[in-house]
Amino acid sequence: MRNRTLEIAPVSSPLRAAFAISRGAKTQAHTVQVRLTQGEHAGRGECVPYARFGETVESVAAAIEGMRGAVEAGLGRTELQTALPAGAARCALDCAMWDLEAKQSGRPVWQLADLPEPKPVETAVTLSLDTPDAMASAALAAPGSLLKLKLGGPEDLDRIKAVHRARPGARLILDGNEGIDAAAYPGLARAAAGLGAVLIEQPFPAGQDEALNKRPGPVAVCADESAHTSADIQRLARCYDAVNVKLDKAGGLTEALAMVRLARQSGMGVMIGCMVAGSLSMAPAVLLAGLADAADVDGPLWLEQDIADGLVFTGGRVAQPTPALWG
Template sequence: MGNRNLEISAISSPLKRAFTISRGAKTSAETILVTLTENGATGRGESVPYARYGETAASVTAAIESARTALESGLTREDLQSLMPPGAARCAVDCAMWDLEAKLTGTPVWKLAGLPEPKPVETAVTVSLDTPDAMAAAAKSTQGRLLKLKLGGPDDLARIEAVHAARPDARLIVDANEGLNANELPAIAKAAAALGVVLIEQPFPAGDDDALLSRPGPVAICADESAHTRAELQDLARRYDAVNVKLDKTGGLTEALATVREARTLGLGIMVGCMVAGSVSMAPAVLLAGLADVADVDGPLWLAEDVAHGLAYSDGMVAPPSADLWG
């Protein structure tokens, strides 16, 4: 071994429009791209440093750089799991390793990982946080029949009502990104089912969600910010009906696979989610979505310009990645 080359790039991709959640807005996707080259083959992995967990482009780059010697000396994907903690740095490297292995062996990642043969999957498409009227207007022009509404404020029920009136054909996921309090959820949950809501995501701050020990209403509650890896699942199963598995948080496809499989044994529903990023970041999640109940992998739709050979989206469906893109 020892003939592997590592490249690390920080990428800023402008968005078509602002992406707004309860914690603020962004107008670009900031990602870290890892490229591993070995014996003429190249693997890529991309991740999103997430400020919610104290990550920056600089800190993620530094973490990967600190592992350069091991990576270029032939570190295995299995050993990577103990060398680097979960998070964006390990995610980019782990996904690049999967892609590189696929390129070197001529075997697609889905086969290497024991995943179902990939097919187009339905994805939720996000409606960014705004006024009720603005969100209703956005919903009218949003493709697909599974919409994810960002919430966060006193007009949340009005937002859901406005979007449902504009798109009565759509199933709705509502995502508070930790922005609700325990007094607000019962009214939203009571009305939600009649307004087309099929899932409520992370209503309360992580670590402050004991109110979910007696969950209200007929709509399932899904953990996001509370969920990272397998380590939280036993506790989450007491509070939540489902878990949102994001590769940027698990530290890549390897741990994400294990998390999904263990969550199933605990009776949890599965959402495979994403950060706002392009198709290199999204491709592994699209493959993993074959094991999920719900997929939220619309990140590239927000970019003003995606990479070459990017994922193909049509009417709320996303096709599996081509070998030219990833895996």
Template structure:
């Protein structure tokens, strides 16, 4: 007998997480548990308002499909029975975890992924004044920093962080907030400061602005990139894609998206929303296929789950079986 249950979770953050679209002080997630034959699989997702998702709407999607799952609907059929997004992500990841528990084989083997290893992860410096972002950079572990941008003082922010952390590589993330008119100048100045990647500079639907841009810094699609079906169109405009399980609808489609991106000649980042270790664990396994990972979500929580991921000196270690997979 199979039983699916869900739990709505509100996790306080240890400090405000601010980007160009606003700030938040808690991570709102939905956790799915699937039980069968005495084994339990867990998956978690982050409903995201940017994609018209709420905790209530995602919970309703999960509750609607639950009877079919309890009657035996499997992971492959799930991909066509539910749309990509947070609800499917939680269920898909719980199915992978349950399969690992029932088979006695880890998810990375079941999925044909490389053996997991510790990975360098980007650590986010949230949007603030140049002085505050520089201060945050000084006390942040790791040598890959992701700077949230979104205003006329952006290059002052980048310069201040670089001065505070000359040893660090920098990723700039505008969350769709940059001005196309000044973007060429930003790219050139960013290149001189050693910036290695710029994420989603323009709003979805205005990606064509990238047809004419300086080539000095690679540009990565984030909000414009959801599933493997998006990849071919993005390949004309971007150098890389940010694969997030909450957008792809779980690990199954995320693997397909990474393969499609590689076939199209695109670089790959594995990213995350702000959430705990159950959300991050599948993405850490997928990170072995990526050029870069941005999986610092648990570092923002006041309290993570038991047996959570281990972070040290800007690196994240693979999940233990007591956590996931």
């Protein structure tokens, strides 16, 4: 007799506005949700298939379906780490297992995972790639004082200047998504240091990290697309000051915890990041943000309609998830 029931549901959520980065734009958030039911308890998880690495909703749902027999028979989180590769499918299952364990034990995930006691955390608010004037207007409307600018083109410095003029007191994270011109980068970094920039994310394509070996630079540099699991950390520590840990790439909260702890041991700063998705996807990352230097978990703010019992955002900060949502 099987111990659990696994449900898989692809979800498409319209966005409030187009979300653009250096690789393109989208108007829908596509995710896969799972629900694990065992007796009177149920745990939920959600993931975002990452097109940059060849994932689709269909491929991720199929990978989860392929684990149905083992999961319903009682496969645990530890075994899951080797049963599926890092990525979105493992993330959804891993997070659902954490949630189920919390519901069964009566203990919240933050206690089970030995995380700091939850409190509201500051989140970066993302400004989609656009013209300098449009990004300045978006900056004026954005809550909080930590803004994340999507970059990737010849107007990058003008974008930074425009946002800084609009919000001179804001701290800026500059996210190249692998699209910043290598020849322009040194001058851009020097100028950005005087325009409120506190971090530059993934300026060059993954695999070209060695170009960043000549540091320290005027602004700290953070790995994103180059970072997947804890196995990458020691290599990245030679090139980057910090690492952006995303559960969808790492394969869930279990591996993300390992990444954060190894990054700290390696002397790296840590940012907890996200894909564009709702509160169910974001909840584990918000808990993990208690261990980080910075968080970028504003994904639900981009949705026209979030999930019931979703995260509460106030003035650039996000409250911890309630048990009704996750964990």
